[in-house]
Amino acid sequence: MSLTQEQILALAEHLENAELAPHDVKKVTDDYPDMDFHDAYAVQEAIRARKEARGTRIVGMKMGLTSRAKMQQMGVDTPVYGFLADYFERPDSGEIKVSELIHPKVEAEIAFVTKKALRGPGCHVGAVLAATDFVIPAVEIIDSRYENFRFDLVSVVADNASSSRFVTGTTMGDPAQLDLRNMGMVLEKNGQIMELGAGAAVLGHPATSIAMLANMLAERGQEIPAGSLILSGAVTAAIPVEAGDSIVMRAQGLGSVSMRFV
Numbered sequence: 001m002s003l004t005q006e007q008i009l010a011l012a013e014h015l016e017n018a019e020l021a022p023h024d025v026k027k028v029t030d031d032y033p034d035m036d037f038h039d040a041y042a043v044q045e046a047i048r049a050r051k052e053a054r055g056t057r058i059v060g061m062k063m064g065l066t067s068r069a070k071m072q073q074m075g076v077d078t079p080v081y082g083f084l085a086d087y088f089e090r091p092d093s094g095e096i097k098v099s100e101l102i103h104p105k106v107e108a109e110i111a112f113v114t115k116k117a118l119r120g121p122g123c124h125v126g127a128v129l130a131a132t133d134f135v136i137p138a139v140e141i142i143d144s145r146y147e148n149f150r151f152d153l154v155s156v157v158a159d160n161a162s163s164s165r166f167v168t169g170t171t172m173g174d175p176a177q178l179d180l181r182n183m184g185m186v187l188e189k190n191g192q193i194m195e196l197g198a199g200a201a202v203l204g205h206p207a208t209s210i211a212m213l214a215n216m217l218a219e220r221g222q223e224i225p226a227g228s229l230i231l232s233g234a235v236t237a238a239i240p241v242e243a244g245d246s247i248v249m250r251a252q253g254l255g256s257v258s259m260r261f262v
């Protein structure tokens with residue numbers, strides 16, 4: 001740790017303000033080059049605490065930078081996590097206002113819903129599959145608060161891993177019946193296929209990402225509660241969207257998820 005408690009709280013306020021009154025800011029490591037992951041997750045937790053103090057519910061978690069495509073796109077090599085607040089969710093086939101966002105991008109993901117708590121260290125894929133109630137298809141809308149969507153890992157962790165909105169489908173899949181590794185996923189913008197991939201793009205199997213989350217949370221003495229929604233990370237690179245764009249994500253055997261940006 002290199003930051004004081006006052007600096008952590010000030011950075012949390014600064015980054016949350018950039019989310020709530022949408023505007024971009026310089027990445028936090030420009031001013032605090034000695035910040036480490038512990039500082040960054042402490043800032044993220046302080047943002048979470050600010051929201052909870054206002055009555056916002058935390059509905060789940062997200063893993064990010066879990067696929068080669070995303071790591072290459074962002075120039076980093078380590079997965080990170082963030083939290084999902086209740087107001088991030090938008091309904092399937094609904095509208096998303098770009099005026100509430102800075103420079104949104106969309107990602108195709110598989111979401112897990114847990115029926116049992118998951119706790120590391122030593123959380124493994126078998127424990128994740130046993131604790132999974134069902135999986136549903138999801139589109140995450142990420143919106144880095146940093147200028148030009150450019151950051152390093154420490155900065156993106158402090159910024160809650162660029163979390164901003166998410167939409168899930170409603171076709172529930174049983175991970176015991178689905179081949180999540182080979183599940184094809186197609187991301188379309190305005191009727192055109194932009195990206196496609198398979199579940200294996202996420203750390204070989206998306207359940208691996210959930211196990212990694214439990215193990216990373218354990219380092220901070222935390223667990224994944226039962227009933228959490230967890231985004232396992234984008235299968236493909238993220239694609240930018242603007243007002244007027246329609247997005248459809250089709251996940252093999254799990255139907256589709258769609259939204260319109262207005």
Ligand code: OOG
Nearest residue numbers: 064065070161162233234
């Ligand atoms: C960080 C968040 C990445 C994913 O699914 O890989 C992410 C970013 O790229 O802004 O959510």
Ligand code: MG
Nearest residue numbers: 107140233234
């Ligand atoms: Mg994501």
